[in-house]
Amino acid sequence: MADYFNWIKAAHIVSVVCWFAAIFYLPRLFVYHAMSDDKISQERFTIMERKLYRGIMTPAMIATWAFGLWMVFLGWDVYKTQGWLHVKIFLVILLSAYHGACGFYRKKLVDNPQYKSHVFWRWFNEVPVFALIIIVILVVVKPF
Numbered sequence: 001m002a003d004y005f006n007w008i009k010a011a012h013i014v015s016v017v018c019w020f021a022a023i024f025y026l027p028r029l030f031v032y033h034a035m036s037d038d039k040i041s042q043e044r045f046t047i048m049e050r051k052l053y054r055g056i057m058t059p060a061m062i063a064t065w066a067f068g069l070w071m072v073f074l075g076w077d078v079y080k081t082q083g084w085l086h087v088k089i090f091l092v093i094l095l096s097a098y099h100g101a102c103g104f105y106r107k108k109l110v111d112n113p114q115y116k117s118h119v120f121w122r123w124f125n126e127v128p129v130f131a132l133i134i135i136v137i138l139v140v141v142k143p144f
Contacts, residue, residue, distance in 0.1 A: 008070050009067075009071060012063075012064065012067035012070075015060050015063035015066075018056060020128065020132060021060075022053070023099065023102070024129075025052060026052050026053060026057060026106070027102065027121050027125035028125055029045055029049050030105065030116075030124070031118045031122055031125065033045035033049065034115070034121055049106045053103055058103075061099055065096075082142070083144040084138040084141075084142045084144055092135070094131065
């Protein structure tokens with residue numbers, strides 16, 4: 001069981017890393033998209049954003065949830081009393097909403113590259129950093 005569980009945990013960690021790489025990069029593309037003023041650049045950013053969101057970010061989020069829930073299912077007797085896990089899951093739900101917001105904004109930028117300013121996107125890009133810091137502390141330290 002322990003070896004089996006460790007393989008699932010490893011897959012979960014790889015999925016999380018891929019998801020966060022995309023979560024950090026997509027809003028950065030939004031910054032450059034908002035700053036672009038020529039059609040060729042705007043079209044290039046539209047393609048890059050779509051491929052990142054559909055090809056990497058969304059599959060990585062699905063895999064993160066799948067492997068995470070699989071681990072919770074296998075270890076429910078232990079996890080059900082772990083307060084840190086409940087907070088982590090809540091933060092992952094918020095990150096999933098952020099993910100959805102990225103998809104919404106991606107579509108808005110196709111029609112209007114100046115939908116929001118590059119300054120907005122720079123701040124928007126910082127939101128998942130706080131979630132990542134808190135989640136890592138919860139998982140490693142298990143404060144409650």
